[in-house]
Amino acid sequence: MWILGGYQSDFARNLTKERRDFADLTAEVVAGTLNEARVDAAGIAATGVIHVANAFGEMFAAQGHLGAMPATMCDGLWDTPASRHEAACASGSVATLAAMADLRSGAYDCALVVGLELEKTVPGDTAAQYLGAAAWTGHEGAEARYLWPSMFAEVADEYDRRYGLDDTHLRPSPHSTTPTPAAIPTPRLGAGRFPTRSPTTTRPTRSPKDGCGAWTAAK
Numbered sequence: 001m002w003i004l005g006g007y008q009s010d011f012a013r014n015l016t017k018e019r020r021d022f023a024d025l026t027a028e029v030v031a032g033t034l035n036e037a038r039v040d041a042a043g044i045a046a047t048g049v050i051h052v053a054n055a056f057g058e059m060f061a062a063q064g065h066l067g068a069m070p071a072t073m074c075d076g077l078w079d080t081p082a083s084r085h086e087a088a089c090a091s092g093s094v095a096t097l098a099a100m101a102d103l104r105s106g107a108y109d110c111a112l113v114v115g116l117e118l119e120k121t122v123p124g125d126t127a128a129q130y131l132g133a134a135a136w137t138g139h140e141g142a143e144a145r146y147l148w149p150s151m152f153a154e155v156a157d158e159y160d161r162r163y164g165l166d167d168t169h170l171r172p173s174p175h176s177t178t179p180t181p182a183a184i185p186t187p188r189l190g191a192g193r194f195p196t197r198s199p200t201t202t203r204p205t206r207s208p209k210d211g212c213g214a215w216t217a218a219k
Contacts, residue, residue: 049112
């Protein structure tokens, strides 16, 4: 099994302000991925399958059925089997696992895997509420304004209670990991870099992002 090529959009952009939507994002990433993989749409349609990863399309953009979007924006992909996968932050991984299973089964010779998210369509507080849907609604984090920082803090507190947690080992993490995203043309945080801060300074929470990545694989 080989990864033939991949493409990632610029996550620093705000597609809503550009008056663009899931259709525009899909068209960009599908074209970019096929170009990088040096495969045309007919090659995917002939013996391939499409897997689309998306967690919150219905909430942020009132758009479901995103498995159909690649063929909607690229006529050459018509009649290609396609599905959408939702598994919160693991949506992309689950779509990848599904594609790998298809290739290993022998049912398909190639797979186009696309991850799509639009999360800048609403104010930050509303976005935080939407993202909270990935928790057990009504049972977890009901009192938290920002659910996921609260949930991760609870996990850290419980780990500390059981085993002890020395944050000395955590403080250098943002700086030690900076070279990796900085080397990526369109990283998760756009063109920005982590500033130099004292070990006791807490970085602010960043806003959700718009963007997508995709890859093409073949056996």
